[in-house]
Amino acid sequence: MSSPRPSVRPRNPCFSSGPCAKRPGWTPAALGGALLGRSHRSAAGKAKLGEVIARSRDLLGVPADTLLGIVPASDTGAVEIALWSLLGARGVDVLAWESFGKTWAADVAEQLRLDELRVLEADYGRLPDLGQVDFARDVVFTWNGTTSGVRVPDGGWIASRRAGLTICDATSAAFAMELPWDKLDVVTWSWQKVLGGEAAHGMLALSPRAVARLESHVPPWPLPKIFRLTQGGKLNRAIFEGATINTPSMLCVEDALDSLRWAEELGGLPALIAHAEANLATVAAWVAARPWIDFLAEAPETRSTTSICLKIVDPWFLGLGEAEQRAAIKRLVGLIEEAGAGFDLAGHRDAPPGLRVWGGATVAGADIEALLPWLDWAFEEVQG
Numbered sequence: 001m002s003s004p005r006p007s008v009r010p011r012n013p014c015f016s017s018g019p020c021a022k023r024p025g026w027t028p029a030a031l032g033g034a035l036l037g038r039s040h041r042s043a044a045g046k047a048k049l050g051e052v053i054a055r056s057r058d059l060l061g062v063p064a065d066t067l068l069g070i071v072p073a074s075d076t077g078a079v080e081i082a083l084w085s086l087l088g089a090r091g092v093d094v095l096a097w098e099s100f101g102k103t104w105a106a107d108v109a110e111q112l113r114l115d116e117l118r119v120l121e122a123d124y125g126r127l128p129d130l131g132q133v134d135f136a137r138d139v140v141f142t143w144n145g146t147t148s149g150v151r152v153p154d155g156g157w158i159a160s161r162r163a164g165l166t167i168c169d170a171t172s173a174a175f176a177m178e179l180p181w182d183k184l185d186v187v188t189w190s191w192q193k194v195l196g197g198e199a200a201h202g203m204l205a206l207s208p209r210a211v212a213r214l215e216s217h218v219p220p221w222p223l224p225k226i227f228r229l230t231q232g233g234k235l236n237r238a239i240f241e242g243a244t245i246n247t248p249s250m251l252c253v254e255d256a257l258d259s260l261r262w263a264e265e266l267g268g269l270p271a272l273i274a275h276a277e278a279n280l281a282t283v284a285a286w287v288a289a290r291p292w293i294d295f296l297a298e299a300p301e302t303r304s305t306t307s308i309c310l311k312i313v314d315p316w317f318l319g320l321g322e323a324e325q326r327a328a329i330k331r332l333v334g335l336i337e338e339a340g341a342g343f344d345l346a347g348h349r350d351a352p353p354g355l356r357v358w359g360g361a362t363v364a365g366a367d368i369e370a371l372l373p374w375l376d377w378a379f380e381e382v383q384g
């Protein structure tokens with residue numbers, strides 16, 4: 001197959017898995033209403049923060065009895081606040097099948113040093129055996145493994161009646177995949193992912209059971225101020241009404257509001273999910289017609305609709321050593337970047353050498369379609 005240099009570029013060449021593409025039509029004018037130079041604790045500041053929480057709740061269908069707050073340090077902050085605040089009361093199962101799950105497992109093993117830890121692991125491309133998870137223990141997992149493009153297919157494997165808490169890093173799943181809120185005690189995400197907002201702020205959702213744990217369990221380790229959700233043994237509920245622990249960026253808050261309003265206008269969660277699914281379907285049809293490329297995710301039902309990770313299976317590429325493979329990927333994505341046709345297309349540095357294309361709702365379907373011939377072209381170029 002000979003692939004000429006395509007003549008059409010995606011209108012928006014941003015395909016990064018975070019920070020993700022801004023919504024179509026975004027310009028800095030979207031930030032015109034930002035409450036700059038004002039206190040985030042003023043009535044107007046709290047109203048903006050409260051609006052982010054309210055619009056996020058509505059879009060995602062967060063249950064009324066689940067609290068939702070804005071916390072520091074993006075998704076990492078939200079996950080680590082949860083781990084540091086909640087763990088230690090019982091044994092923990094951590095599921096790790098790519099870089100982020102491995103990070104949470106290392107946190108629990110090396111920082112919190114919990115003995116009662118089981119790490120259920122799988123290689124890039126696979127999920128661990130979900131049937132092995134013990135819901136009498138606390139369970140920490142990533143809904144969508146951003147660095148392998150492997151997601152849990154649904155919540156069927158999660159026990160409805162459970163003694164432990166389920167702590168779910170959903171940063172590349174929220175606003176793109178259905179989340180079973182009744183089975184998740186903690187859910188985290190950041191603004192920089194599916195809705196194309198800015199980084200540095202995290203969202204933390206806590207079920208009544210997570211709140212009960214917070215109010216009954218005192219972790220044996222010190223908690224920095226930015227991790228502290230309780231005061232005198234009681235939950236600091238104000239955090240979940242927009243009184244943030246420390247100072248947020250009101251510019252980022254305005255941007256988050258813009259992204260939420262856009263998502264509502266698009267048709268809400270069903271439209272966001274459908275958009276990502278359509279983007280995956282476009283990539284899947286292209287992959288199916290090519291012998292040189294495949295999904296990193298082995299089972300189709302585990303294929304991410306957001307962080308779409310691809311592996312090169314051409315005999316020429318497979319005959320290279322890993323360093324040469326990484327160099328080939330670098331050249332391939334470099335050619336496309338130089339042409340202005342697509343940015344940030346290399347797989348994550350911790351993943352096997354490959355490609356990654358973000359398919360969340362801010363990426364236009366036409367842009368994915370326009371990108372794919374560039375991958376064909378660049379793959380042929382790097383072999384020449």
Ligand SMILES: Cc1ncc(COP(=O)(O)O)c(C=O)c1O
Pocket residue numbers: 017018073074075076077100142144145146147169171172190192199200
């Ligand atoms: C699954 C997952 N967890 C955590 C993170 C870290 O997010 P942040 O850098 O926003 O803290 C990412 C970022 O890509 C991610 O994909």
